[in-house]
Amino acid sequence: MLFTSLQFIVFIAVLTAVYHLFVPQNEKWGLLLIASLAFYFFADPRYLIFIGVTAFTAYVFAILTEDYNSKRKAYLKANKESFDSESKKKYKATTARVSKLFLALALIINLGILAATKYTNFVIDTINTWRTEPLSFVNIIIPMGISFYTFQTVSYSIDISRGTVKAQRNFWKFLLFTSFFPQLVQGPISRYGDLSETLYNPKPLELRNFSLGLIRILWGYFKKLVIADRLVIGLKTLVETPDEYKGAYVFVVMMLYAAQLYCDFTGGIDITIGIAQTLGVTVKENFDLPYFSKNIKEYWNRWHMTMGTWFTDYIFYPLSVSPTMLKLSKWSRQHLGNAIGKRVTVYISCFCVWLATGIWHGAAWHFVVWGLMNFVVIMASQELEPLYAKFHNKFGFKGKKWYSAFEILRTFLLMSSLKLFDCYRDVGLTFKMFGSMFYTFNIGKLFNGSLLELGLNKGDYWVASIALVIVFLVSLYKKLKGREAREMLFEKLPLFVLCAVCLLLATVVFGAYGTGFDASQFIYNQF
């Protein structure tokens, strides 16, 4: 059931009506669970087995861990006097091993399922490049949203082990956390501590919340159907015939893909958060105006934020502060000097994070290279920071409006270049096409009508351009005023209603469907 299908819209409308009109407040979570399982069932009934096993594994090991840790604490408390500081430490260290074993089992099973379903054929494909007799691929299903829900359960298992959240004792409630349908398609990656309370005790129906959720859904559909699904037509032509479209066309690919990916992903997230909001559930934001970032680090703090913080909290930090890394840090500072030595462990951890980020995005080498290129750019900008500081001190550009605009443009172009890996889906081809921008001088071709041969007519370019200007103005409003335009509009109710109607009409009239168009799956759905 695609988010953009009529089926889904009817599903949501019926669910929302039943949810608010007939279900008591304390039983609403039950209906959400039924709806989530139904959503998954209609996608493919076999998916239910996978998500069920993942949820059950995390659920069982969480309870085992929590119960065991409680017993340890109780024992320590009851026998306080018989322990001195040294024996207390020893007891804690010995018993912590059992707790870690539970965590390890939960992670091995759940990450194992993810690895087996998503990466088996990638490994076979990689092995085949060295073999004369290729191994045959396995026919394996990849459950929808497996990367998202697996990461949610992994964070839950680790949080339980750290003692930062309490284990959920009701399996059905935990299954709802794992399978909450709006975010199954493309995230955000929610943490149990953030989502559970609002999921099990949603806000009662209230005009402001409901209206803001509704207009956000419309806004998401507008971005997805009017912009993203329109631009994808031109993009496909450009990317699928790279020999024909080199040089300046690659720059067009960069611009189109930056707009298309942004509208596709943020549009999907708007629909997700909007649906949750109309149901009284608060889901974490996943974007914060990423294209206004002044450097790549800031960009990654604003784009797909729940994924970024997940990798920071569950890979970067644990790895960086592990005893082995701390020893390495000490050694490298002693032998390589303080300045270089203290960077070694940070860079190793950062490398691991970006390698994992690349692999998480997809089972293909271009994703791995994309991740590592991000690592290289972040490290380079980190190393160049003192140089930038000197430059800023000398010329005093920092803080000037034109310089801020330059920084934003520079970051946008840099990130759009890296996204080419995702467009061409072939490492060698991506480098070749990127290089062609500097040696194939065909800018004139862009103005001889060739852009009208990509499957988009003049009307499409006008519609997409006007829609993008609207998206830009709405983003600019948030940047300047610090709040969403829809919140301002709600204070002027007639204007709010007018805008909602306009959005609906614009999406219905100008949405990219019908002959020549096909409302496509969300890009992040494949992850």
Place this chain on the structure above:
Amino acid sequence: MDELIEILQDLHSDVDFETCTTLIDDKILDSFDIVSIVSEVNDRFDVAIPAKELIPENFNSAAALWALISRLEED
């Protein structure tokens, strides 16, 4: 506490760590800084800060970080 301030000043000499209470909220310290601090603290105070303690509340001010170090030393 003076030694801790010294560690922090090494990272950002332009910040008043004695008074600032929004080091994370205002994005003055990033994840790279935090890892450097943990490593320095481990060296100089012989205190290992575990990953679960790497949360904004513990790093928003020098005082909060000092309180964390003291708590871990007692443990």
